[in-house]
Amino acid sequence: xxxxxxxxxxxxxxxxxxxxxxxxxxxIERGEFVGIMGPSGSGKSTLLHLLGLxxxxxxxxxxxxxxxxxxxxxKEKTLFRLHRLGYVFQDYALVPELDVYxxxxxxxxxxxxxxxxxxxxxxxxLIKFSLSDRANHLPNEISGxxxxxVAIARAMVNRPEILFADEPCANLxxxxxxxxxxxxxxxxxxxxxxxxxxxxxDWHLKYFDRVIHLRDGLIEKDE
Amino acid sequence: xxSNLKVSFFLALRSLQRGNRGSxxxxxxxxxxxxxxxxxxxxxxxxxxxxxERSIIDYSTSSIVIEPKQDDxxxxxxxxxxxxxxxxxxxxxxxxxxxxxxxxQFKSKRLGSSVTAIRPNDERQVTxxxxxxxxxxxxxxxxxxxxxxGNYVAGHKDTSEDFMPSxxxxxxxxxxxxxxxxxxxxxxxVKGIVETQSYDADLSVYTTWDxxxxxxxxxxxxxxxxxxxxxxxxKESDVKNQIYKQGVQExxxxxxxxxxxxxxxxxxGYSIINGVTVIVSLVIAVVVLFIVIMIKTLNxxxxxxxxxxxxxxxxxxxxxxxxxVIILTIIGTICGVILVEALISLMNIYPLHFPEGDIxxxxxxxELLTNxxxxxxVSAIAGYIPAWRVASEDILTAMRS
Ligand SMILES: Nc1ncnc2c1ncn2[C@@H]1O[C@H](COP(=O)(O)OP(=O)(O)OP(=O)(O)O)[C@@H](O)[C@H]1O
Ligand SMILES: [Mg+2]
Numbered sequence: 001x002x003x004x005x006x007x008x009x010x011x012x013x014x015x016x017x018x019x020x021x022x023x024x025x026x027x028i029e030r031g032e033f034v035g036i037m038g039p040s041g042s043g044k045s046t047l048l049h050l051l052g053l054x055x056x057x058x059x060x061x062x063x064x065x066x067x068x069x070x071x072x073x074x075k076e077k078t079l080f081r082l083h084r085l086g087y088v089f090q091d092y093a094l095v096p097e098l099d100v101y102x103x104x105x106x107x108x109x110x111x112x113x114x115x116x117x118x119x120x121x122x123x124x125x126l127i128k129f130s131l132s133d134r135a136n137h138l139p140n141e142i143s144g145x146x147x148x149x150v151a152i153a154r155a156m157v158n159r160p161e162i163l164f165a166d167e168p169c170a171n172l173x174x175x176x177x178x179x180x181x182x183x184x185x186x187x188x189x190x191x192x193x194x195x196x197x198x199x200x201x202d203w204h205l206k207y208f209d210r211v212i213h214l215r216d217g218l219i220e221k222d223e
Numbered sequence: 224x225x226s227n228l229k230v231s232f233f234l235a236l237r238s239l240q241r242g243n244r245g246s247x248x249x250x251x252x253x254x255x256x257x258x259x260x261x262x263x264x265x266x267x268x269x270x271x272x273x274x275x276e277r278s279i280i281d282y283s284t285s286s287i288v289i290e291p292k293q294d295d296x297x298x299x300x301x302x303x304x305x306x307x308x309x310x311x312x313x314x315x316x317x318x319x320x321x322x323x324x325x326x327x328q329f330k331s332k333r334l335g336s337s338v339t340a341i342r343p344n345d346e347r348q349v350t351x352x353x354x355x356x357x358x359x360x361x362x363x364x365x366x367x368x369x370x371x372x373g374n375y376v377a378g379h380k381d382t383s384e385d386f387m388p389s390x391x392x393x394x395x396x397x398x399x400x401x402x403x404x405x406x407x408x409x410x411x412x413v414k415g416i417v418e419t420q421s422y423d424a425d426l427s428v429y430t431t432w433d434x435x436x437x438x439x440x441x442x443x444x445x446x447x448x449x450x451x452x453x454x455x456x457x458k459e460s461d462v463k464n465q466i467y468k469q470g471v472q473e474x475x476x477x478x479x480x481x482x483x484x485x486x487x488x489x490x491x492g493y494s495i496i497n498g499v500t501v502i503v504s505l506v507i508a509v510v511v512l513f514i515v516i517m518i519k520t521l522n523x524x525x526x527x528x529x530x531x532x533x534x535x536x537x538x539x540x541x542x543x544x545x546x547x548v549i550i551l552t553i554i555g556t557i558c559g560v561i562l563v564e565a566l567i568s569l570m571n572i573y574p575l576h577f578p579e580g581d582i583x584x585x586x587x588x589x590e591l592l593t594n595x596x597x598x599x600x601v602s603a604i605a606g607y608i609p610a611w612r613v614a615s616e617d618i619l620t621a622m623r624s
Contacts, residue, residue, distance in 0.1 A: 049619060055618070055619055075536065075537075078534055078535070078536050078537070079534065080534075081532070081533065081534035082533070082534025083534070093529045093532065093533075093622065095529060096526055097237050097242070097526065098234075102237065106533075107534065109229075109230060138241065154533070
């Protein structure tokens with residue numbers, strides 16, 4: 001599903017160079033729930049962004065379903081993200097001008113799917129995520145936990161092949177975090193959803209099938 | 224492609240609905256004002272030009288003027304010509320003018336002027352001078368011993384009020400003496416005074432054809448000019464061709480031919496004024512919309528980053544802003560059209576008073592359309608550039624903002 005080879009990322013800030021990733025080789029199979037952990041600044045977010053085609057590596061290769069990311073144009077990458085990848089970010093990243101329902105139904109709409117079908121799916125997932133009474137609220141009118149559930153719903157409705165999540169619980173209290181993680185685990189098991197999640201909370205460990213520990217841009221431990 | 228546009232339109236609608244009401248209102252207001260500015264001043268200038276043209280047609284040239292052949296002083300065989308002209312399709316009526324130089328005298332005031340002989344019944348169908356009697360009445364067919372004179376010729380008792388030399392305050396019923404250049408001298412009763420606000424008529428002295436024949440002492444079958452009124456809705460130049468086809472040898476000139484020399488320069492000047500007004504308005508529109516969309520996109524950098532991250536194409540995002548601009552421009556233009564129409568109807572009720580006559584703004588639907596189109600094109604460009612710039616930003620940089 002995902003395969004990387006000697007993946008590096010160097011940020012240049014004026015004359016200073018920061019080596020965020022220094023050669024990552026890893027393989028992730030379909031249906032895995034992978035946790036990426038490590039201290040702050042170890043390159044977790046950077047790795048996730050590269051795997052999610054949100055940024056380009058400095059060197060090395062990424063194969064997604066045997067497609068080399070370098071062979072894709074910007075537009076092809078955008079379409080790849082739309083059709084095959086899903087994202088949940090630490091700060092929820094909902095579209096502020098769209099209400100909850102519109103945020104969730106945005107991607108099927110962009111994909112030009114049949115309206116009757118995705119309407120039902122969106123409503124179902126909102127019920128499942130206990131959000132149906134908030135469907136017509138704007139993101140800034142609901143709590144952080146609710147926003148994060150909307151973000152997961154938006155990603156899930158689109159049935160991505162891989163779901164990327166960058167510290168989805170960082171801004172949530174334990175109750176909300178548990179709810180979000182339980183949801184992720186549920187879809188991972190029920191729908192064989194591949195999930196790659198960055199986290200630095202040890203109590204999340206129990207959710208992951210596999211944990212990749214990063215330190216200073218390198219894989220320290222993969223278990 | 225179409226579904227992408229649908230998404231863009233959806234995003235644009237939501238953004239306008241949920242964006243800042245005040246800034247939307249102000250943007251629409253500015254577009255409406257720009258549109259008004261684009262239309263209004265030029266419409267008054269055009270109104271003034273149309274006004275001048277109308278007064279030339281109504282009080283001076285009518286639709287077409289027949290002038291003597293190149294080297295002749297007069298048009299000869301007048302009755303044949305009139306018969307011919309009145310049969311030309313599209314000609315409503317032809318009316319001859321015969322003028323003779325003279326010296327007018329009222330009390331101690333003397334004024335050189337030519338006296339124009341007209342056939343009142345024909346003349347009424349060709350010019351509208353008869354509708355503009357300031358005092359007294361228009362000439363009747365066949366009457367003699369009476370003249371009507373232009374307002375400027377009559378003048379004021381206090382000559383300092385006059386624009387030009389006058390007889391110093393002639394009133395209806397006064398007697399004036401006319402010494403013709405052929406030596407004949409007659410005294411006339413002033414039957415009426417005309418005020419058309421067109422120099423030509425207001426500087427004239429009119430008498431009847433019969434009276435002039437008695438001054439000359441024989442029938443007059445020649446003329447200085449024949450004025451021709453064409454049927455409404457016909458192009459004067461077409462009727463002119465018809466007249467030539469009937470074998471008329473004299474020079475045939477439409478009112479456009481006649482004023483093109485005199486007014487051509489002025490019209491050119493006016494179109495420069497109009498052009499500058501339109502261009503300045505468009506530049507204002509471009510700058511305002513550019514700034515509005517730039518602020519909007521800069522404020523939405525994060526949202527744009529999010530949209531791109533989840534897989535929405537750049538063109539969808541750019542078109543969303545384009546739609547916003549277009550929607551704002553449509554509403555602004557509609558408000559502008561309403562405003563302009565309101566102003567114009569108001570000015571039709573309360574026209575601007577100018578010495579040349581009352582000026583009413585003149586706008587054609589075509590002008591409204593082309594100016595709206597200009598506004599659309601420039602606003603689309605003004606919206607596209609800032610949207611393109613922000614939408615081309617790196618995803619993660621945009622999301623972090
Ligand atoms: N846009 C950037 N420009 C410059 N340096 C960057 C940029 N993004 C990340 N870095 C640097 O790259 C390194 C790895 O950053 P990254 O965000 O991947 O860490 P992280 O493991 O996600 O940390 P955290 O747990 O704090 O989120 C850090 O040293 C960081 O300062
Ligand atoms: Mg991070």
